[in-house]
Amino acid sequence: MSTPLLEASGISKRFGGVQALRDVSLAIRAGEVYGLIGPNGAGKTSFFNVLTGLYSADQGEVRFNGQPLPLGVPHRIAGVGIARTFQNIRLFGAMSALENVMVGRHIRLRTGVLGAILRTPAARREEADTEARAHALLRYVGIDRLANQQATHLSYGDQRRLEIARALATEPKLLALDEPAAGMNATETAGLRALIEKLRGDGLTVLLIEHDVKLVMGLCDRVAVLDYGEKIAEDVPDVVRRDPRVIAAYLGTEAVDA
Amino acid sequence: MSVDPKLKARLGVVLIGVALAVLPFVVGASFGNSWVRIIDFALLYIMLALGLNIVVGFAGLLDLGYIAFYAVGAYLYALLSSPHLAIAFPQVFAAAPGWPVWAVLPLGALVAGLFGVLLGAPTLKLRGDYLAIVTLGFGEIIRIFLNNLNAPANITNGPQGINNIAAAQIGGHALNRPLELFGVMVPGVHLQYYFFLALTLLVIFVCLRLQDSRLGRAWVAIREDEVAARACGINTRNVKLLAFGLGATFGGVAGGLFAGFQGFVSPESFGLLESIMVLCMVVLGGMGNIAGVILGAVLLALLPEALRWGAVPLQQTLFGKVLIDPESLRLLLFGIALVVVMRWRPAGLWPSALRKRELAAHGEAA
Amino acid sequence: MDIFIQQIINGLVLGSIYALVALGYTMVYGILGLINFAHGEVVMIGALTALTAIGLLVPSGLPGPVVVLGGLLIAIPVCMTVGFTIERIAYRPLRNAPRLAPLITAIGVSIVLQQLAMIGWGRNYHTFPPLLPAAPHQFLGAAITDLQIIIIATAAALMAALVWLVTRTRLGRAMRATAENPAVARLMGVDVDRVISFTFVLGSALAAVAGVMVAANYSIAHYAMGFMLGLKAFTAAVLGGIGNLGGAMLGGLLLGIIESLAAGYIGDLTGGFLGSHYKDVFAFFVLILVLVFRPSGLMGEKVAERA
Numbered sequence: 001m002s003t004p005l006l007e008a009s010g011i012s013k014r015f016g017g018v019q020a021l022r023d024v025s026l027a028i029r030a031g032e033v034y035g036l037i038g039p040n041g042a043g044k045t046s047f048f049n050v051l052t053g054l055y056s057a058d059q060g061e062v063r064f065n066g067q068p069l070p071l072g073v074p075h076r077i078a079g080v081g082i083a084r085t086f087q088n089i090r091l092f093g094a095m096s097a098l099e100n101v102m103v104g105r106h107i108r109l110r111t112g113v114l115g116a117i118l119r120t121p122a123a124r125r126e127e128a129d130t131e132a133r134a135h136a137l138l139r140y141v142g143i144d145r146l147a148n149q150q151a152t153h154l155s156y157g158d159q160r161r162l163e164i165a166r167a168l169a170t171e172p173k174l175l176a177l178d179e180p181a182a183g184m185n186a187t188e189t190a191g192l193r194a195l196i197e198k199l200r201g202d203g204l205t206v207l208l209i210e211h212d213v214k215l216v217m218g219l220c221d222r223v224a225v226l227d228y229g230e231k232i233a234e235d236v237p238d239v240v241r242r243d244p245r246v247i248a249a250y251l252g253t254e255a256v257d258a
Numbered sequence: 259m260s261v262d263p264k265l266k267a268r269l270g271v272v273l274i275g276v277a278l279a280v281l282p283f284v285v286g287a288s289f290g291n292s293w294v295r296i297i298d299f300a301l302l303y304i305m306l307a308l309g310l311n312i313v314v315g316f317a318g319l320l321d322l323g324y325i326a327f328y329a330v331g332a333y334l335y336a337l338l339s340s341p342h343l344a345i346a347f348p349q350v351f352a353a354a355p356g357w358p359v360w361a362v363l364p365l366g367a368l369v370a371g372l373f374g375v376l377l378g379a380p381t382l383k384l385r386g387d388y389l390a391i392v393t394l395g396f397g398e399i400i401r402i403f404l405n406n407l408n409a410p411a412n413i414t415n416g417p418q419g420i421n422n423i424a425a426a427q428i429g430g431h432a433l434n435r436p437l438e439l440f441g442v443m444v445p446g447v448h449l450q451y452y453f454f455l456a457l458t459l460l461v462i463f464v465c466l467r468l469q470d471s472r473l474g475r476a477w478v479a480i481r482e483d484e485v486a487a488r489a490c491g492i493n494t495r496n497v498k499l500l501a502f503g504l505g506a507t508f509g510g511v512a513g514g515l516f517a518g519f520q521g522f523v524s525p526e527s528f529g530l531l532e533s534i535m536v537l538c539m540v541v542l543g544g545m546g547n548i549a550g551v552i553l554g555a556v557l558l559a560l561l562p563e564a565l566r567w568g569a570v571p572l573q574q575t576l577f578g579k580v581l582i583d584p585e586s587l588r589l590l591l592f593g594i595a596l597v598v599v600m601r602w603r604p605a606g607l608w609p610s611a612l613r614k615r616e617l618a619a620h621g622e623a624a
Numbered sequence: 625m626d627i628f629i630q631q632i633i634n635g636l637v638l639g640s641i642y643a644l645v646a647l648g649y650t651m652v653y654g655i656l657g658l659i660n661f662a663h664g665e666v667v668m669i670g671a672l673t674a675l676t677a678i679g680l681l682v683p684s685g686l687p688g689p690v691v692v693l694g695g696l697l698i699a700i701p702v703c704m705t706v707g708f709t710i711e712r713i714a715y716r717p718l719r720n721a722p723r724l725a726p727l728i729t730a731i732g733v734s735i736v737l738q739q740l741a742m743i744g745w746g747r748n749y750h751t752f753p754p755l756l757p758a759a760p761h762q763f764l765g766a767a768i769t770d771l772q773i774i775i776i777a778t779a780a781a782l783m784a785a786l787v788w789l790v791t792r793t794r795l796g797r798a799m800r801a802t803a804e805n806p807a808v809a810r811l812m813g814v815d816v817d818r819v820i821s822f823t824f825v826l827g828s829a830l831a832a833v834a835g836v837m838v839a840a841n842y843s844i845a846h847y848a849m850g851f852m853l854g855l856k857a858f859t860a861a862v863l864g865g866i867g868n869l870g871g872a873m874l875g876g877l878l879l880g881i882i883e884s885l886a887a888g889y890i891g892d893l894t895g896g897f898l899g900s901h902y903k904d905v906f907a908f909f910v911l912i913l914v915l916v917f918r919p920s921g922l923m924g925e926k927v928a929e930r931a
């Protein structure tokens with residue numbers, strides 16, 4: 001097996017009295033859909049926040065593509081190719097769907113103050129290209145007809161899709177989705193599943209936090225389970241499902257059986 | 259309609275251009291040249307408000323000390339275009355520096371921008387409301403220094419301010435003197451008007467270009483959701499600093515123009531209430547909406563005059579005396595406007611739906 | 625006379641006043657996450673109302689301290705009403721508005737109050753009549769007046785009462801629960817709106833007392849006095865750790881002492897370059913330094929912004 005795309009080792013994070021992450025290590029291979037599950041408050045989102053640089057870790061390091069990841073510096077992490085969505089959707093509300101995706105291109109663009117003011121040929125080309133790509137991404141996630149709608153006026157499911165399009169605009173190698181199916185009805189969830197399958201088919205690596213066990217078990221190549229900030233299991237879905245520690249962790253909250 | 263929309267737009271631009279060109283003559287002839295002077299000030303306020311709009315309106319950073327950059331530009335112009343330095347430091351300056359305007363204005367812009375970056379660098383990571391207080395503090399510090407830096411070395415001449423500032427000279431002609439052009443006497447206030455108008459148009463142009471660029475989008479993204487903006491790969495610190503610096507630059511230019519126009523600067527013109535007035539222009543017109551901000555600046559620049567002409571006689575007829583003097587009435591209205599606008603019209607007077615409709619129309623055309 | 629001890633005494637007096645005002649900022653911030661810019665103006669209204677009342681009471685021939693107490697007892701309910709009204713009219717409708725909205729509103733309210741005060745009380749300075757015993761006592765080589773002792777003692781008593789109220793009463797518990805998490809507090813049956821109103825009213829009452837103290841201490845009151853005072857008290861709250869009651873008290877005292885010492889020594893320290901008229905700059909420097917290097921303040925807990 002080649003070196004993994006992402007390798008987190010010994011990540012710990014504490015908030016006052018809460019140990020949100022305790023010595024978490026995991027490795028994600030290129031091209032796989034990797035599930036991260038666990039009861040509420042297990043530390044899944046905290047792991048995402050560390051991974052994408054929004055929180056700094058107390059301990060531990062992450063290697064991405066063999067290079068150490070600049071933890072705590074979100075824009076550089078986006079630059080090396082990790083993009084994410086948020087559990088509670090965070091779109092730029094006053095902007096159109098198209099503009100939201102165009103913001104996602106920011107780090108791949110070069111135009112500076114002077115270029116913008118003088119609208120140099122290079123700046124003009126870049127701007128046109130950005131708009132074209134943004135439209136293409138909206139088409140990819142299936143909401144191009146809503147390109148000029150204000151983001152807040154989109155339906156819930158479409159907002160989730162828009163967040164994915166915005167994340168894809170940064171040209172990630174790893175796409176991290178934080179509970180993308182939360183609040184979706186069955187049809188929307190099926191559509192989301194098809195979209196993630198399409199992403200996998202196009203060679204993207206996906207890290208997926210999800211409470212919808214059916215979705216996780218059906219979609220993921222491998223699954224890790226967090227409980228009270230600790231990784232208690234990591235394997236293919238069929239094995240994880242039967243793991244007694246996992247069952248114990250979920251007991252009384254929800255069944256692991258799909 | 260069969261009229262080509264492009265042609266219509268061009269026609270509109272030409273009409274506005276003609277209107278702006280004849281404005282000082284029409285106003286001067288109908289109401290007197292003191293009103294042209296008021297329009298000149300309105301242009302200065304438009305520049306200031308557009309500068310603050312980059313910081314508050316686009317990037318969502320509440321800067322309550324913005325007038326400090328105006329002060330920096332004004333004092334720099336004053337020092338370099340008045341005899342003050344030669345009088346205060348005869349050993350150093352044999353004569354008044356007397357720098358030309360095309361050198362002083364860019365320098366003022368640069369120094370103000372530098373101040374913006376210097377003040378911004380340590381503070382921009384603060385939460386929004388803390389930033390507001392810190393910028394307010396910086397603004398007050400600058401004012402206190404302007405007030406007191408007359409001893410032991412007389413740099414600012416303290417509360418008396420600096421006098422005898424030379425007006426801007428263009429092509430060897432001082433703009434405060436009338437000029438005969440094609441047999442028509444053009445008064446100084448008119449010349450200043452055209453000078454200010456040119457620079458205001460430049461500022462508007464720069465703002466429009468920035469708004470529709472990668473940077474403009476990044477500012478609005480930060481305003482809308484800073485965490486998401488960071489996750490999208492925006493280096494929020496640099497981009498905010500840029501907003502701060504650019505906003506300050508505009509303030510510096512406006513300050514230099516102000517000094518050359520007035521011929522006199524003193525710390526009084528750069529108090530917190532001035533910062534708040536510019537903020538009012540931005541908020542009232544519509545944060546982030548360039549046309550709205552211009553409208554806000556014009557309205558609030560004309561308000562004191564309207565009050566002087568309207569409120570005083572009105573109070574006299576109603577109560578037989580002036581109960582509230584125009585100055586505090588103006589401030590009172592500012593305060594009420596801030597509260598009322600935030601409560602019922604947070605997007606400002608200029609309907610922001612306009613921009614949305616524009617977007618929709620653009621989409622249909624494509 | 626010992627200048628150092630003298631400046632410490634002056635600083636304690638000033639600091640007690642700052643602390644009372646800072647408590648108002650910190651309580652509101654703790655519960656609403658809002659900087660109530662207008663709080664300084666409430667202090668000003670307290671001072672001017674009390675002075676007007678005192679002016680009316682003086683001819684009655686009552687003893688000086690009773691007259692002052694009477695002024696205070698009139699100023700307190702007036703300020704409480706003002707605080708209550710501000711919250712109801714300006715802030716409550718904006719609970720869920722974007723974050724800049726309440727802040728801009730607060731600035732607006734501050735200007736409105738200041739201008740109304742100017743219309744009502746005029747632009748003139750109002751002097752505080754010499755009703756309180758001002759004879760200085762010798763203390764460690766410095767002078768302390770009865771008034772200064774009264775100010776320090778009253779502030780200490782009020783702060784103790786406040787701590788008791790917040791830690792020992794039902795209402796205090798409701799306040800703390802609301803500060804912790806309004807949604808949860810509401811679920812547990814706390815009337816969050818009432819708690820917020822009460823917080824404003826309580827802060828305004830303290831502001832009224834502080835206003836009278838300032839007026840008595842400087843023998844003067846003015847419609848524009850609230851701005852700088854409010855800013856300094858806010859600095860004190862931030863210095864101590866905003867949202868933290870003990871922090872506001874500590875921050876207030878510290879800032880008062882820093883300012884007094886700075887005013888006393890700045891000339892010597894800068895070789896005469898900067899004089900005592902720069903003393904207002906100190907508060908800002910303290911504020912900026914604290915916010916930049918330790919935004920959580922001396923006693924505040926460091927909390928990460930939730931992502």
Ligand SMILES: Nc1ncnc2c1ncn2[C@@H]1O[C@H](COP(=O)(O)OP(=O)(O)OP(=O)(O)O)[C@@H](O)[C@H]1O
Pocket residue numbers: 015018019020038039040041042043044045046047087928929930931
């Ligand atoms: N910024 C923060 N400040 C304080 N505590 C935090 C912060 N972020 C997370 N926590 C705490 O860390 C723990 C883990 O939270 P996290 O959001 O990572 O859980 P999660 O697994 O994503 O849960 P959920 O399924 O509910 O989304 C929780 O106890 C949470 O309260």
Ligand SMILES: [Mg+2]
Pocket residue numbers: 044045046087
């Ligand atoms: Mg989560």
